[in-house]
Amino acid sequence: MQTNFTSAQLADPHVAESEKILRKCVHCGFCTATCPTYVTLGNELDSPRGRIYLIKDMLENGRPADKEIVTHIDRCLSCLACMTTCPSGVNYMHLVDHARAHIEETYKRPLLDRMTRAMLAFVLPYPNRFRAALKLAGFGRPFIGLFEKLPALKPVAAMLKLAPLSIPPASPTASPGVHAGQGAKRGRVAILTGCAQSVLDPAINETTISLLTRLGVEVVVPEGEGCCGALVHHMGREDQALASARRNVDAWMRAIEQGGLDAIIITASGCGTTIKDYGFMLRLDSAYSEKAERVSALAKDVTEYLASLDLPEPVRKPGTIVAYHSACSMQHGQKITRQPKELLTKAGFVVREPREGHLCCGSAGTYNILQSEISAKLRDRKVSNIEATGASVVATGNIGCITQIASAAKLPVVHTIKLLDWAYGGPQPEGVADSGLIAAE
Numbered sequence: 048m049q050t051n052f053t054s055a056q057l058a059d060p061h062v063a064e065s066e067k068i069l070r071k072c073v074h075c076g077f078c079t080a081t082c083p084t085y086v087t088l089g090n091e092l093d094s095p096r097g098r099i100y101l102i103k104d105m106l107e108n109g110r111p112a113d114k115e116i117v118t119h120i121d122r123c124l125s126c127l128a129c130m131t132t133c134p135s136g137v138n139y140m141h142l143v144d145h146a147r148a149h150i151e152e153t154y155k156r157p158l159l160d161r162m163t164r165a166m167l168a169f170v171l172p173y174p175n176r177f178r179a180a181l182k183l184a185g186f187g188r189p190f191i192g193l194f195e196k197l198p199a200l201k202p203v204a205a206m207l208k209l210a211p212l213s214i215p216p217a218s219p220t221a222s223p224g225v226h227a228g229q230g231a232k233r234g235r236v237a238i239l240t241g242c243a244q245s246v247l248d249p250a251i252n253e254t255t256i257s258l259l260t261r262l263g264v265e266v267v268v269p270e271g272e273g274c275c276g277a278l279v280h281h282m283g284r285e286d287q288a289l290a291s292a293r294r295n296v297d298a299w300m301r302a303i304e305q306g307g308l309d310a311i312i313i314t315a316s317g318c319g320t321t322i323k324d325y326g327f328m329l330r331l332d333s334a335y336s337e338k339a340e341r342v343s344a345l346a347k348d349v350t351e352y353l354a355s356l357d358l359p360e361p362v363r364k365p366g367t368i369v370a371y372h373s374a375c376s377m378q379h380g381q382k383i384t385r386q387p388k389e390l391l392t393k394a395g396f397v398v399r400e401p402r403e404g405h406l407c408c409g410s411a412g413t414y415n416i417l418q419s420e421i422s423a424k425l426r427d428r429k430v431s432n433i434e435a436t437g438a439s440v441v442a443t444g445n446i447g448c449i450t451q452i453a454s455a456a457k458l459p460v461v462h463t464i465k466l467l468d469w470a471y472g473g474p475q476p477e478g479v480a481d482s483g484l485i486a487a488e
């Protein structure tokens with residue numbers, strides 16, 4: 048694509064980076080066919096190509112964001128299906144991240160929208176605040192119907208609908224410390240405790256630590272780590288996102304200095320995509336750029352790490368039919384497609400892949416709160432494709448997808464690690480049945 052930026056504009060490194068990305072786009076439109084919002088809404092401006100034109104126009108003319116561009120960028124899920132499809136290697140992720148930061152800087156949203164976003168950024172990344180907010184959700188639940196009728200309050204209704212009726216107690220496993228590996232030592236890793244996942248389902252990290260330590264891996268929960276910054280990054284709040292990234296880089300660098308790390312284990316793929324991008328996000332910060340590159344190189348999804356170990360034969364082979372839902376951040380963001388399915392198959396599960404596996408389930412960070420109508424359409428499409436597989440459980444590697452799919456599916460939705468842990472001697476995940484088709488060994 049031809050661009051017309053002035054040299055003064057290109058002196059801004061963010062603009063220079065976006066210009067490089069824009070020049071790679073050849074307008075072929077292949078990406079439109081796999082874009083969930085184009086597939087759902089049928090509007091070119093809600094396709095990757097349409098959004099790329101809008102961003103180019105805004106940046107090239109150096110103008111503030113307007114209502115039109117905000118509408119179409121807000122509707123983008125950042126699912127990155129367009130990046131998987133694009134034959135020209137257009138880095139849409141970095142382009143839309145820049146556009147979101149530009150919107151945040153130059154556009155004044157309506158008051159209620161600003162308040163909702165500020166509240167999400169204040170609550171979600173902090174486990175104690177999030178836990179308290181979920182407890183308060185019970186008081187708002189009777190008013191969901193009323194909130195749904197008022198367009199400006201739809202996000203509040205969506206939040207209340209997503210809030211679980213009960214939340215598990217905080218996990219002691221999430222506290223800083225070292226969990227020793229059993230038997231011969233096979234590695235030393237740090238684990239991201241994260242934010243929303245540690246409140247909604249602390250058993251995911253507990254299970255991960257239990258399985259890894261049984262396999263001989265020492266697991267460190269470093270002092271000082273927290274939210275990866277993805278939630279606010281996708282809202283264009285760059286300063287807050289970069290502060291989270293720096294804090295985590297510091298925490299993991301200390302763990303590296305205190306005994307080395309083979310990997311930084313991440314159990315929510317949405318966080319994994321962002322942490323693997325820390326090197327880029329902090330490239331202009333000379334105090335952090337090298338350390339951030341190092342951290343990004345060490346970041347591994349738990350299935351990616353397990354696939355690199357020589358796993359023993361499973362203790363039992365459940366034979367359960369599993370629909371594997373590949374989160375967008377897993378398949379498009381991190382290009383991890385093979386490992387989770389291979390691990391599940393090796394562990395004795397029968398893996399089925401739902402149709403239209405490339406399409407987002409509509410969760411996408413805060414998307415199911417801020418764009419609840421499109422999100423619900425995508426969720427229902429995803430659930431019907433999952434249910435058509437005839438599976439008795441859904442496995443996926445991202446807490447956002449688990450919450451989203453479970454809000455409409457009739458079958459249990461669990462993190463992949465819980466099924467693997469079961470096969471390797473851990474407890475049977477709640478609600479998941481053993482098929483009895485394959486005898487336990």
Ligand code: SF4
Pocket residue numbers: 081082083084085093094095098122123124125126127128129130139
């Ligand atoms: S990130 Fe997803 S929703 Fe956004 S333009 Fe790309 S394919 Fe469409």
Ligand code: SF4
Pocket residue numbers: 071072073074075076077078079095096099129132133134135136137
């Ligand atoms: S597929 Fe790639 S090159 Fe083609 S229009 Fe989409 S972003 Fe541009």
